[in-house]
Amino acid sequence: MTDAATASLNGVERRGLMFVLSSPSGAGKTTLSRMLVKEAASLQMSVSATTRPMRPGEVEGRDYFFVDRPKFDAMVAAGEFLEWANVFDNCYGTPKAPVEAALAAGRDVLFDIDWQGTQQLRSHAPNDVVSVFVLPPSVQALEHRLHTRAQDSDEVIHGRMKKAGDEMSHYDAYDYIVVNDNVGIAFESVKAILRAEQLKRERQIGIDAFVRDMRRELER
Ligand SMILES: Nc1ncnc2c1ncn2[C@@H]1O[C@H](COP(=O)(O)OP(=O)(O)OP(=O)(O)O)[C@@H](O)[C@H]1O
Ligand SMILES: Nc1nc2c(ncn2[C@@H]2O[C@H](COP(=O)(O)O)[C@@H](O)[C@H]2O)c(=O)[nH]1
Numbered sequence: 001m002t003d004a005a006t007a008s009l010n011g012v013e014r015r016g017l018m019f020v021l022s023s024p025s026g027a028g029k030t031t032l033s034r035m036l037v038k039e040a041a042s043l044q045m046s047v048s049a050t051t052r053p054m055r056p057g058e059v060e061g062r063d064y065f066f067v068d069r070p071k072f073d074a075m076v077a078a079g080e081f082l083e084w085a086n087v088f089d090n091c092y093g094t095p096k097a098p099v100e101a102a103l104a105a106g107r108d109v110l111f112d113i114d115w116q117g118t119q120q121l122r123s124h125a126p127n128d129v130v131s132v133f134v135l136p137p138s139v140q141a142l143e144h145r146l147h148t149r150a151q152d153s154d155e156v157i158h159g160r161m162k163k164a165g166d167e168m169s170h171y172d173a174y175d176y177i178v179v180n181d182n183v184g185i186a187f188e189s190v191k192a193i194l195r196a197e198q199l200k201r202e203r204q205i206g207i208d209a210f211v212r213d214m215r216r217e218l219e220r
Helices: 029-039 069-077 096-104 115-124 139-149 154-168 183-198 207-219
Strands: 006-009 012-015 018-022 043-045 081-087 090-095 108-112 129-135 176-179
Touching (some): 018 183, 029 108, 096 108, 139 154
Parallel strands (some): 129 176
16 A cells, blocks of 8 residues: 555654554544544544445445445455455445545544554554543443434344444553543543654654754754
8 A cells, every 4th residue: 555655743653553443343443533523633534334224324435435235345356445354244344545545645534434444444554543431431331322312223223232342352462541431531531642652753754854853953
């Protein structure tokens, strides 16, 4: 894949990063993602393609690109996905072109994807992926959230609750863990992780020149 390109932070050139949120269904990653893109100007949301039916309130091209299975398979065959996986009996994939364009323009990209997709992204770009696993505060809260979201049938919710344990078992492959109890606190935590990762020395690829120039000026 294209190298994550450079953006500027306080005048210092830096590498863009791929910021991944995963969680069991209903733990709150979509909620946290929306809050993050509102606030972090450098961050662009990756919009996935999926074969799952559209939920009430979802918007084509904003929440997902809704495609049928033959179209999805054709996109896989054409190598249009950066990663893809079967999740809850539907296919989900990250279109490659918009991510590469965003990174090339020096933006960070936010992904709301499952553990399988995270693993694939990490194998493409191990140094550019920062992953956060979001946990609910309790099983009861998770089930309550899925019901109060009121967008899935009881059968779908039951299926997702049955798979929540499996999903959670992958927490240990993630860089950071955030328990989403109070959403404001969880948001502050996710924001702090993003900021700290943007400031990592190895991502600030212009830092050597920045310091060198100041040292030269001091020596004059
Ligand atoms: N901290 C929180 N406290 C209470 N409710 C919350 C909290 N965070 C999110 N919610 C609510 O829980 C529901 C599920 O959240 P959300 O859709 O963000 O989950 P998700 O992890 O993206 O789920 P999925 O994987 O199914 O897309 C939503 O109705 C959301 O408003
Ligand atoms: N591997 C991928 N997983 C994805 C992608 N887009 C979403 N997802 C994950 O699927 C489940 C279910 O999502 P929902 O919107 O149907 O509730 C959730 O864990 C998402 O993170 C993707 O492109 N690749």
